[in-house]
Amino acid sequence: MGNKEYVAIKDDFLSKPLYPLGDVRLMGSRCCACGEVFFGKAVACQQCQGENMEDIALSRYGTLYSYTIARNRPPGDFKGPEPFEPFAVGLVVLPEGIGILAPLKGLNLDEIKVGMELELSIEEFYTDEEGRGVLAYGFKPRKKSREQ
Amino acid sequence: MREVSIVGFGIHKFGRFDDESYIDIGLTAAKMALKDAGMNWRDVQVAFYSRMYLPATSGVRTLTQLGRTGISIVDVEAACASGGAALRQAYLAIASGAYDNALVLGVEKMPRGFMDPSQLYEDWQIKMGLSQNPMYWAMSARRHMEDYGTTVEQIAKVAVKNHRNSVYNPNAMYQKEFTLEDILNSRIVNDPIRLLMICAPNEGAAAAVLCAKDIAHRYTDKPIDIAACIHKVALYNDWRVPARSMSARVKNPHVTELASKEAYEAAGIGPEDLDVAEVQDTDAFIELQTYEHLGLCKPGEGGRLIDEGVVEIGAKIPVNASGGLISKGEPIGASHLGQIYHIVQQLRGELGPTQVPNAKVGLAHVTGAGGNCAVTILKR
Numbered sequence: 001m002g003n004k005e006y007v008a009i010k011d012d013f014l015s016k017p018l019y020p021l022g023d024v025r026l027m028g029s030r031c032c033a034c035g036e037v038f039f040g041k042a043v044a045c046q047q048c049q050g051e052n053m054e055d056i057a058l059s060r061y062g063t064l065y066s067y068t069i070a071r072n073r074p075p076g077d078f079k080g081p082e083p084f085e086p087f088a089v090g091l092v093v094l095p096e097g098i099g100i101l102a103p104l105k106g107l108n109l110d111e112i113k114v115g116m117e118l119e120l121s122i123e124e125f126y127t128d129e130e131g132r133g134v135l136a137y138g139f140k141p142r143k144k145s146r147e148q
Numbered sequence: 149m150r151e152v153s154i155v156g157f158g159i160h161k162f163g164r165f166d167d168e169s170y171i172d173i174g175l176t177a178a179k180m181a182l183k184d185a186g187m188n189w190r191d192v193q194v195a196f197y198s199r200m201y202l203p204a205t206s207g208v209r210t211l212t213q214l215g216r217t218g219i220s221i222v223d224v225e226a227a228c229a230s231g232g233a234a235l236r237q238a239y240l241a242i243a244s245g246a247y248d249n250a251l252v253l254g255v256e257k258m259p260r261g262f263m264d265p266s267q268l269y270e271d272w273q274i275k276m277g278l279s280q281n282p283m284y285w286a287m288s289a290r291r292h293m294e295d296y297g298t299t300v301e302q303i304a305k306v307a308v309k310n311h312r313n314s315v316y317n318p319n320a321m322y323q324k325e326f327t328l329e330d331i332l333n334s335r336i337v338n339d340p341i342r343l344l345m346i347c348a349p350n351e352g353a354a355a356a357v358l359c360a361k362d363i364a365h366r367y368t369d370k371p372i373d374i375a376a377c378i379h380k381v382a383l384y385n386d387w388r389v390p391a392r393s394m395s396a397r398v399k400n401p402h403v404t405e406l407a408s409k410e411a412y413e414a415a416g417i418g419p420e421d422l423d424v425a426e427v428q429d430t431d432a433f434i435e436l437q438t439y440e441h442l443g444l445c446k447p448g449e450g451g452r453l454i455d456e457g458v459v460e461i462g463a464k465i466p467v468n469a470s471g472g473l474i475s476k477g478e479p480i481g482a483s484h485l486g487q488i489y490h491i492v493q494q495l496r497g498e499l500g501p502t503q504v505p506n507a508k509v510g511l512a513h514v515t516g517a518g519g520n521c522a523v524t525i526l527k528r
Contacts, residue, residue: 010272036384039393046384047398065396066294068286068338074277076265089283097397101278114294125276136276 009125009136012041015057018135024122025057026137028098037098058100060120061142062092065099067112079126079134092118092139106140117142149243152374154526155367156185156357157492162476163321164260165351170202174210174255177353177482181251185357185367189214192357193247195221198234198254199481201267210255227268228428229514230254231354231484232379232522238358239377249359254486256479258349268517269390281389281517282346282431286338288387289433293340296448298436300340304331305454306432307345307474313461314471316502319486321350321477331432345432350477354485356492370496375415375509375525380407382519389517403521404441404513411511411523412443419443422465423507424494426487428514429472438513439467461502469494469502484522487512495528 008014015025029042033050037058044051067090074080080087088104090112104112105121118139125136158180160173174197182189189211197207207221226233231254238250265279273279292298308328314320326344334344357367364371382388382403385395412418419442427442429435436450444465445453453459459467470476470490473483491510493499508528515521 009275010270036395036397047395066287066291068283068290068341069336070277070280070283070338071336072280074265074274074279075263076274076279077271078277078279079275080277087277089278089287091287091394093396097395099394099396101392101394103276103278114290134275 005132006124006135007128007132009134010040013039013137014122014135021122021135024135025060026100026120028056028058028096029053030056037096039098039100056096058096058098059094062094062100062118062139064112064114064116064118065091065093066114067091067104069109088112090139103138104140105138119143150245151361152239152242152358153361153364153371154356154374154492155359155364155371156181156187157489158184158355159319159486159489160353161319162350162352162479162482162486170206170255170257171210171213173257173351173353174253175213177255177355178211178214178251178253181355181357187249187357187367190217191249192217192219192251193249194219194238194241195251195253196224196234196237197221198224198230198252198485199256200225200227200230201256201258201480206255207253211253226379226520227518228430228478228480228483228516229379229520229522230481232377232514232524235356235484235488235524236377236379236522239374242358242360248363249357251355251357252485253353253355254482254484255353256481257351258479263349273390273392279390280338282338282341284387284389284391285431285433286341288437289340292433292437296451298451300332301328302451302454303340303345303432303436304328306429306435307331309454309460310429310468310472310474311344313469313502314475316500317471317476320471320475321348322475341431341433345474347430347473348477350479352477352479352482352486354482354489356485356488370528372492372495373527375417375527376411377524378407378411378414379520379522380410382521386519388519402441403519404438404515404523407521407523408442408513411525415525415527417509417525421509422511424469424491424504424510425465425467426470426472426490426512427467428516429468429474430478430516432474435468435472442511442513461504466504469504484512484514484524487514488524488526491526495526
C-alpha cells in the first residue's frame with residue numbers, strides 16, 4: 001500500500017484493517033433476538049426494536065434484486081469521475097437476508113439483468129483533503145470459478 | 149371525539165413565482181380560505197403551517213402579517229406528507245374539544261435547480277452519488293416489472309392520463325397534453341423513469357379552515373366532513389428515500405396500506421366506496437403501485453387498472469383528475485392540501501369537465517421521504 005493512508009467512506013461500513021483491499025468486507029449488525037441484519041452499525045433492530053445487536057462481516061457475494069442508471073450528474077458534492085459518466089446503481093441481496101444499495105461496477109450498462117450474480121468491490125474512490133484514499137464499496141459481476 | 153368539517157378553502161396556483169415571497173404566496177391562500185369560510189383572522193383559534201424547505205417559524209412569519217392575536221401557530225414538517233400531518237394536527241385539535249376551529253396552511257417555495265441533497269441524504273450518500281430521489285422510484289418500478297410483468301407503456305399511460313386531466317386545472321404548473329410517444333421519448337432520468345413521468349419541485353400554497361361539525365352551518369351551507377385523517381411512518385423495509393439497505397427476509401405492509409386501512413376503518417368505508425381519489429404521483433410508477441396499496445385492485449394489477457381505463461374521468465374511480473403532481477408540480481408543504489382542494493371542489497360539485505357526477509366520498513394520499521404517508525378521506 002505504500003505510505004498512503006486509507007479511510008472508509010463511512011467508518012462503520014467496512015471491516016478493519018482497510019488493506020489489503022481484497023480482504024475488506026462490508027460490516028453489518030445482527031439482531032440477537034429476531035436475526036434481522038442491518039448494514040453498518042445499528043443501535044437497535046428496526047424490525048423488533050431489540051437493543052442487543054452483534055457486529056457481523058457480510059458475505060462478499062450476492063444477486064441483483066433491482067437496478068437503475070444515473071444518467072445525470074448527482075447534485076452536491078459528488079466524488080465520482082470527472083467528466084461525469086452514467087453509472088448503474090442496484091440493490092444487491094446477500095445470503096444474510098439483506099439487500100445493499102450500491103453502485104454497480106465493471107459492467108456494460110445495457111447488459112445488467114435482475115438476478116445476475118455479483119461480488120463485492122472495494123475501491124479507492126477519491127483522495128480527501130488530507131491526502132488519504134477514501135474507500136467506497138460497490139458490486140461487480142462475479143467471476144466464474146474457472147477464471148479465478 | 150367531535151366530528152370535524154372543512155368550511156373554507158383557498159389556494160395559490162402551483163408554479164414558479166419569482167416576484168412573490170413565501171409569505172406572499174401563503175397569505176394569498178390563507179386570505180382566500182378565510183373569505184370562503186366568512187371567518188375573520190381574529191376569530192381563528194389555532195393554526196398549523198406545513199412546509200419543508202422554508203426557514204424557521206415560517207408560519208408565524210406568514211400569518212402574523214394578518215395581525216398578532218396571540219394564538220398558537222406551529223410549523224409541521226413530514227416530507228411529502230407535511231400537509232397531511234398538519235391537517236391531522238388541526239383535525240385532532242378540534243376533535244379533542246380543545247379548539248372549535250383551526251386554520252391549516254401549506255406553503256412551499258423550493259429553490260430552483262437541483263434540490264439540496266443534504267436535506268434528505270447523508271454526506272457519504274451524496275459523495276457516492278446515491279442521492280437522486282428518482283433512483284429509488286426507478287428501482288421500485290424495475291422490481292415491479294420483474295415481479296408482475298408491468299410494462300414501461302403502462303407506467304407512461306399514467307403520465308398521459310394526468311397530463312391530459314391537467315388541461316382543465318387552472319392551478320396546475322403545466323396544462324399540456326402529451327401522447328404516449330411523447331412520454332416514452334422524453335429524456336431518461338433514471339431507467340426506466342423518464343422526464344415526463346416525474347413531477348417538478350415548485351412553489352405554491354393551499355389552506356383550509358376547519359371547525360367542529362356542529363357549528364359548520366355558521367360558515368357555509370356546503371360543509372365537507374373529514375371522515376378520516378391519518379399520518380403514519382413506514383415500518384422497516386420499503387423503497388423509501390434515502391434507504392441504504394433493505395431486508396430480504398421480512399415483508400411488512402407498505403405504509404400506504406397501513407395508512408389507508410386505518411383511514412377506511414375510521415371512515416367506515418372501503419375502497420369500493422370511493423368516488424374520486426388524488427394520490428402521490430411524484431413519478432408515474434408510484435401512482436400505479438398506489439392503486440394496489442389503496443386496495444383499488446389486487447397486488448400486481450396496477451398495470452391492468454390503467455390499461456382498462458378504470459382510473460380515468462368518467463370511469464369507476466377517477467384518480468388524479470386534477471392532473472396530479474406530475475402536472476401541478478410538488479410544492480412539498482402544500483401538495484396534500486392541494487389534493488384536498490380538488491376533492492373539496494369535487495364534493496361541492498364546482499368543477500367543469502373533470503367533475504365526477506354526484507361525488508360523495510373522496511380520498512387524498514401522499515407519501516415520500518422517510519416513509520412518511522398521509523391519507524385523508526372527505527365526505528359530504
